[in-house]
Structures are given as structure tokens and as C-alpha cells.
Amino acid sequence: xxxxxxAGAVPGTGTVSGSGKPVPKRRGVRSFGSDRRPGFLTYGIxxxxxxxxxxxxxxxxxxxxxxxxxxxMEWPPLLPGGRFWTNVAEVMNTVPFWKAxxxxxxxxxxxxxxxxxxxxxxxxxxxxxxxxxxxVLMVAVIAxxxxxxxxxxxxxxxxxxxxxxxGELGAVIVPGLVTAFGVFFMRQYLVDVIPDELIESARMxxxxxxxxxxxxxxxxxxxxxxILGLFTFMTAWTDFMWPMLVLxxxxxxxxxxxxxxxARYVDYSIVLTGAILATIPLLILFIAxxxxxxxxxxxxxxxx
Amino acid sequence: xxxxxxxxxxxxxVKPRTTFRRRLSKWDMKASPYLYISPFFILFGIxxxxxxxxxxxxxxxxxxxIMGKGDFVGLQNFAxxxxxxRFWGSLFNTxxxxxxxxxxxxxxxVFLAAVLDQHLRAKTxxxxxxxxxxxxxxxxxxxxFSKMFAENNGLLNNLLGNFGIDPIMWQTGTLPSHIAIAxxxxxxxxxxxxxxxxxxxxxxxxxxxxSAAIDGAGAFxxxxxxTLPSIRPTMIFVIITATIGGxxxxxxxxxxxxxxxxxxxxxxxxxxxxxxxxxxxxxxxGKASAVAWLLFLIIxxxxxxxxxxxxxxxxxxxxxxxxxxxKS
Numbered sequence: 001x002x003x004x005x006x007a008g009a010v011p012g013t014g015t016v017s018g019s020g021k022p023v024p025k026r027r028g029v030r031s032f033g034s035d036r037r038p039g040f041l042t043y044g045i046x047x048x049x050x051x052x053x054x055x056x057x058x059x060x061x062x063x064x065x066x067x068x069x070x071x072x073m074e075w076p077p078l079l080p081g082g083r084f085w086t087n088v089a090e091v092m093n094t095v096p097f098w099k100a101x102x103x104x105x106x107x108x109x110x111x112x113x114x115x116x117x118x119x120x121x122x123x124x125x126x127x128x129x130x131x132x133x134x135x136v137l138m139v140a141v142i143a144x145x146x147x148x149x150x151x152x153x154x155x156x157x158x159x160x161x162x163x164x165x166x167g168e169l170g171a172v173i174v175p176g177l178v179t180a181f182g183v184f185f186m187r188q189y190l191v192d193v194i195p196d197e198l199i200e201s202a203r204m205x206x207x208x209x210x211x212x213x214x215x216x217x218x219x220x221x222x223x224x225x226x227i228l229g230l231f232t233f234m235t236a237w238t239d240f241m242w243p244m245l246v247l248x249x250x251x252x253x254x255x256x257x258x259x260x261x262x263a264r265y266v267d268y269s270i271v272l273t274g275a276i277l278a279t280i281p282l283l284i285l286f287i288a289x290x291x292x293x294x295x296x297x298x299x300x301x302x303x304x
Numbered sequence: 305x306x307x308x309x310x311x312x313x314x315x316x317x318v319k320p321r322t323t324f325r326r327r328l329s330k331w332d333m334k335a336s337p338y339l340y341i342s343p344f345f346i347l348f349g350i351x352x353x354x355x356x357x358x359x360x361x362x363x364x365x366x367x368x369x370i371m372g373k374g375d376f377v378g379l380q381n382f383a384x385x386x387x388x389x390r391f392w393g394s395l396f397n398t399x400x401x402x403x404x405x406x407x408x409x410x411x412x413x414v415f416l417a418a419v420l421d422q423h424l425r426a427k428t429x430x431x432x433x434x435x436x437x438x439x440x441x442x443x444x445x446x447x448x449f450s451k452m453f454a455e456n457n458g459l460l461n462n463l464l465g466n467f468g469i470d471p472i473m474w475q476t477g478t479l480p481s482h483i484a485i486a487x488x489x490x491x492x493x494x495x496x497x498x499x500x501x502x503x504x505x506x507x508x509x510x511x512x513x514x515s516a517a518i519d520g521a522g523a524f525x526x527x528x529x530x531t532l533p534s535i536r537p538t539m540i541f542v543i544i545t546a547t548i549g550g551x552x553x554x555x556x557x558x559x560x561x562x563x564x565x566x567x568x569x570x571x572x573x574x575x576x577x578x579x580x581x582x583x584x585x586x587x588x589x590g591k592a593s594a595v596a597w598l599l600f601l602i603i604x605x606x607x608x609x610x611x612x613x614x615x616x617x618x619x620x621x622x623x624x625x626x627x628x629x630x631k632s
Binding site: 038042045046049050053056057059060063071072073074075076118119122125126129131134137141146148150151153154156159174177180183208210213234240241245254258260261262268272275276278283290297298299 | 329332333334336337338340341343344345347348351352353354355356358359362416419420422423424425428430431432433434435436437439440441442443444445447448449451452454457458459462463465466491495496499500502503506548551552554555558559562563576579580583584589592593596597599600603604607
């Protein structure tokens, strides 16, 4: 556990947690081997990994822009061809691409906002407020993290049918409004970050509970809220099974994408163009928020 | 000084002045925590807990997707599932794909993390480059890789053909199809896990390495005697997450063969895919619910085994340190 706690002081994550012991700075140790600049071998290995990470995407662009004949070649082409925009148009004709994209944005956006708000509220209560049953309820939250949501799809589907929600975005939004992981994540973060004295002094100054939450907890929680929001958005955006079941006629981008290949005549180059198109929004998000995502993942190891 | 300041405060409860304001504040303090946590519990109860319990109720009946509830049959659905070869086949496929993905993934991720845990130039760039596959959604990954692994005109078989190797039956063979699906999982998750492990590695105190280096321990020796034992808790975390994810794999095998659920002979039908097929293709909700509960029990069981093993490993820790001390 001490190792996990100490990891809170990883440079860049900005929090010093638990033990409170200062961690020796990396740069301070100059004398020993692994702090020297690594050699060509290291960068060679990393380049190989970069190639493996990027090539499948590049290959999809190649096939998408060169058309199906490129698949028959013994060696794949090296450069994109001129068919990309034709294939893009074909994707738009086959599935309601923009509608699906809009649906995904609405669903993921709503779920993200809701999860972040409710998780921060509950996480703050578990971290800093004293109330009866706190321990038991927190154990309940942690236990529910182990229940895979996929196991409840049959009754959930029946409920949505009864409510007449099949095809409505609410059928995907409502089951995603809270996550146990979010509560757990915020609690772990807030326990270390807010000093108890700060809350007490706010209370002494006559702030109500909600006021204390707004003026003390919210500002402190902001970095963790950003990370949780990013992860929640990713999870909601990539969800496939449940939207496929309840939103077949009014698809999310993932479902629309999967419908590309169930068309009667499957044109591989169009399927791959669709895959690339659907990747672009997350790629943009990645470039914009990549640093935060990385620090979030690094912190996830600490808090998990 | 402080004592005199405290005295009036202690006096207060004796003479309670229950103004409206104070009562409101007291109520605020008592009720607020419950108000803050209630959205989670209410919503989770409706959309998480209730379905799980209700699934059990459904599994005790004959239940059809469209016709609805039929006769009460007790545990008959469970007996049917346990007597169904496809269920056992799907379990075998799930575990096979899981092992084929988790083991190489973990080894490569540890290696990659060790490479990244150096004084690199353009650190953020390299970290982002290994994370790139993570932002490609599983559906897109499945589509791209199923085209690369296609039996006719797939990238891999074309390349193999150049070296005079016969095409591999990625979609009809059992092991090749499992390898293909495991590759999709590995491609997306290896970099992500490497970053988690990297975070743990960076928290290992550097002076440990320094003193080991002074004692004459080489890079490999330092890696196996210091790095690996120190990141054990994170390794366990990664293994548990990978296990839970691995047991629920759905999108990849579903899209690998869009027509049949998991191949013509179900050679890569995973248990969740079997559950979907039973409920929504064969429309047998009762039996599908039984599959859901059995899967739930398996996940709990695997979680317990994981827990016990990780405890074992944690206690085995001391041997290693003793060994290394003796050497020095």
C-alpha cells in the first residue's frame, strides 16, 4: 500500500498524498546509470511501438482511399489514393452518420455531466462528512464496482420496452447517469486534497453545508473532475452492446459503424473509411486533452 | 488562555436556544450527507441492482422476448444451460481469448513501461504515442483488424503469401481466430497498461537503484530484484481489471463475423456473445438470464481466486528480498 500511496507524488500529477513523506526528486540523482539519457536502442524500440500503434490506422486510410482493389495487392500501397472523399460520401449515404454522431455527443455529454456532479457530491460526503452508516455504504459502493452492467441487460431491455423508450436516447442515458467507480475515484481524491480544518473554518464562518461544498470542495476537486469526465466520456462513447440493443433504429456512432458491414454487399474500403471517420472525433479530443488523459491514467494506478 | 476561551462554548448545551436558524443548521448538517449520496444509490438501485435481481426472477421462468412470461420452471433453465455444449464452448473460448490477450499484453506492457521509465527526450510524445490505440473505439478496432485478418485478401495473409506461406484460416480455425481477437484486445490495451505500470515504476525510490548499482547489480538484475517486486500491487490491479474486462468481451467477436454469432461453429463465441445470441436471436429470455447469473457467479469466483493468489504473491515477497540481501 505504501508504494501505491507514494505514487501520488509522481511528478505532474500534482498531489502529495497519504504518507506526506517527500519523494526524492529524480533529477537530484545524477551519479547513476539509468538517469542518463538513454541510447539509440531505447528510441528504436519506441519507434517500433509507434509503428505498431499507428500502422493499422494508416492502413485503413490507405485502403479507404485506394478502394477495394488495393486489398488484392501482394504488398499494400504506401500512399493514399484519391477515393477517400467518394468513400466518405458513400458512408454518409449508407448510414445516418451525422445523426449518429449527434446522438453520441448528446448521450456521452449528458452522462459525463451527470456522473461528474453526482460522483463529486457523493465522493465529498464519503470523504469528509461524518454520518451514520458511512462505512457500510462505502463498502456497498465498492462492491457494486464488481457487478458488470451487461448482466442486467435482459430486465433493463424489458423495462425500456415497457416504457416505450426503445429508440429513444434516454434508454442509454438513464442507466449511465451514475457509476460506482466515479464515487470511489472522487472519494479517494478528496480525502487527501481537502484539509478538515478548511471545512471546519468554513462552517464556523456560518456557511451552510451546500455552501461549504461549493466554495471549498468544488474548487479543490476540479482536476479530478476533469479526469473523471474524460474517462466517463470515453467509456460512454465507446459503449456498443447496450446501444446496439435499444437504439438500432436511431443509432449511436458505434452502432452506425457496425451497421456498415452488415449491409448486403460489404465494401471493405467503405467500412474502413467509416472506422477512420468515427475515430477522428476522439482523436481530436486526444490531441486536445492527451496530457490530462495520461496524467489521469497514471493517477488511476495510484488510486485504483 | 485557551481554557478561558473554551468555557463559554461548553456552557452552551446546558442552555439550548433552539432558534429556527440553529435548528435549520442542525438539520442541514445531519441530512446533507445523505442528500449528497442519495442520487447514486437511488439511480444505481434502479438501473443496476434491480436488473440483476430481476434477472434471477426471469431465469426461473419460461420467458420469451416477445410473448413474455410463461410457466415457472424453477432451476430448469440453469440445468439446460449447464447441459448445453455451446455454453461450455463459449466459456472455453472466453478463457482462451483472455489468456491469449492478458499474458502477452502484461509482459509487453511491463517491458514497455521499463523502456519509458528512463530519462527520455520528448517524454510526453512517447507516452501519447503508446496511448494512441486506446482512443480508437473497440468497434473501429474490430472492423480494422477483422479486415487485416480476413482470409481472402487480408493484409496478413497477403504478406505471408509473399514469403510462400499458406494463408492462415483466421476466421474458421479455432486457435487462429482466438489469436486474431486477442490481437485486437492487445493492440488497444497494451499502451494503457504500460502507462499504469509506468506510474508505479516512477514511484520506486531512486536511491534503491543507486545503491544496487553501487553493489554491482546490472540493469537486468535491478529490474528483476527491485522494479518488479516494487510494482506488484499495481500488477495485481492490472491483472484484475484485465480479467474482468476479458470475461465480458463482446464487440470484437461480434464484429469479427457479423452474420453468425461467433463463427459458423461458434469457434470464437464468447459467453457474453452466447448470452446475447440466446436472448435476442433465439429470443429465449429465461435461458439467457440463467447464462447471465452463471456468468456473474463465475466473475465473482474468478475475483476471489485473483484475490487469494495476489495475497499469496504478496506474502511470498519476503523470500526475494532476503535472497537479494544475501547476495550483497
